[in-house]
Amino acid sequence: MTDPDPHLLVVDDDERIRGLLQKFLIRHGFIVSAARDAAHARRLLSGLEFDLIVLDVMMPGEDGVTLTQHLRETLTTPILLLTAKGETDDRIAGLEAGADDYLAKPFEPKELLLRINAILRRVPDAEAAPVSPKVLTLGPVRYDTQRGEVWQGDTQLRLTATEQKLMQIFSAQVGEPLARADLVERLGRDGGQAQERAVDVQITRLRRKIEADPKQPRYLQTVRGAGYMLAVDT
Template identity: 75%
Template structure:
């Protein structure tokens, strides 16, 4: 078991299967995490009301409110990363989870090592808080501005919440404004462990456009470059 240092990421595991909850909790604790558990969405809400977490590992199929509904509601007020666990392997189910605001998904049954890799990959993408610095580097996207140093998106004085994956995409685009990036490159740079997730990238781009563009259906700043991928085109 890893030594406790006080800096361990705190995870919330939500699953209605008591055996799976216990196994995941023991496995993740052995690998250096603090772990709380909840048996359903209602209990998860009570736990989230009193504690802050670095990430939520959330089963989709639960009695009562399902994981996708809970994720969609959480996204209205929180950017805590969410990894969905689903027994459904259909593409539509995965895409529904991503559209709800999840950062990634894992189809049951899975190898514990793959879960660990996914969790660590998502946590690496979460922007770390930084001390305020003078004269921040800004990209202007109409009424929206992107602080390159902090990795923050603002509309006037109001911050725009970004999920971990959305924040990672903005960092990638901002590092090379005006340059097209292929879906393959974005999948690789996001650190996903399986390579065939280009459709998932399209979903993340759609969500990001809703936060940037005046008209997401006719994007001015996060453009599609035919045959090449996507490009950030600041003012």
């Protein structure tokens, strides 16, 4: 039995761009729904499940970054932001809001396709379970490596697809420092300082979820000159 085609939601206030993206992505095997603004997107999200959201930042009314912040309160669906802004700080703001990646306009459609596929590959496969389950303990937080789930007591902590992928990467090499460039490559992104800074932002977000004091991390540590390392309780 083959897996169903991924269902994408494209949110852009520009009707021409919205239509072009929808046709392009459908041609490449995706099921695509489209929304003209944040309110329209909310209505679709209330009744449908999506595998990924392609979201324009510069929209009238509620912009893409604000919508991302609100969606992250209840959804873990991957989000790719489209932004016309070239400043790195503006893109970082989107990642801090909970986006998994960003793409600056104008862009080549092929690059959009590559980014979407890279994000979808980060989403853990629920059926691909290791032979033996293993739980890592990080103080009051537990990471189930079999299910890719993070728990604090009886509460499951919501992780974005990128955060889930980072936990998967770190848990496979507990106690070993991983360089930023290595993390960028494993996340399926192009190299460069901008992407390494983007990883820093994702690490900061992840620490807020698993650390008692994110400013003085005990478990997701910074190793000077080497990158980041996951430490666990024995």
